[in-house]
Amino acid sequence: MRNTLWLCCAVCCALLVSADAAAAAPLQDNQMEQGEPMEMSAEEAAMMASMAVGPEHAALADRTGVYTMNVTVWDPATPEPETLTGTAERTMILGGRVLQEKVSAEVMGQPFEGEARTGYDNVTKTYWSTWIDNMSTGLTSTSGKRLEDGSMELVGEAPSPVAGGMVGQKIVIRDGDDGSEVQTMFIQQEGDWVKTMEIVYTKQ
Secondary structure, eight states: OHHHHHHHHHHHHHHHHHHHHHHHHHHHHHHHHTTOOOOOOHHHHHHHHHHOOOHHHHHHHTTOEEEEEEEEEOOTTSSSOEEEEEEEEEEEETTTTEEEEEEEEEETTEEEEEEEEEEEETTTTEEEEEEEETTOSOOEEEEEEEOTTSOEEEEEEEEETTTTEEEEEEEEEEEOTTSOEEEEEEEEETTEEEEEEEEEEEEO
C-alpha cells in the first residue's frame, strides 16, 4: 500500500510539473520577448533535477553492448572453485536512465536466465542495482558510490536459502587491465565479507 501511495504521488508531481509548465508557456514566451527571466518554483526545480539524465547515466550507457562472461564461483562445499561462461546483453532503458542487463548461461546442466538493472539516483546521489533470475524467487538489491580509485562498491542484501533469509551482500565493480569489467561478489558471514563469485565481462 505504501509503495502504491508513493507511486501515485510521484505521478501526480510529474503531471503537476507538466501542467504548470504548459500553463506558463505563453507567459514565459512573453517574458523572453521582454527580456525577463523565467521563474520556476523550488518544487518544480527539484523535480526536474531528479528526472535529469546526467553524467553518471552517460557512464552507465558506455557499458552497453554484448559481453562474454567468465564466471568463477567459490563454494565452501567444494575444494576447487567452479567456472562457467555466459553471455550478457546490456541496453539503456527508461530514456537513458537505467542500464538493463540480460544474462544467459548454463548452470548445473540447466539453462540459466538472469536480469540486472543498474541506475543512479539523483536524489540520494547513489548508484543502485537489482538482480533476479530463474533459479530463485527473491530479489537482490544493493546501492553505493564510486570510490576514489574509480571502482564502484554496492552493499545490500540477497536472499539465501541456506540461511533461510536475507544475508549481507557486497559487489565491487572495477575495470580490468585488458579493458574488461570485473565484478566481485561477497556475502557477509559472522561479520566478515567472504568472496563467493567473480565475473569478468569481455565485450564482443
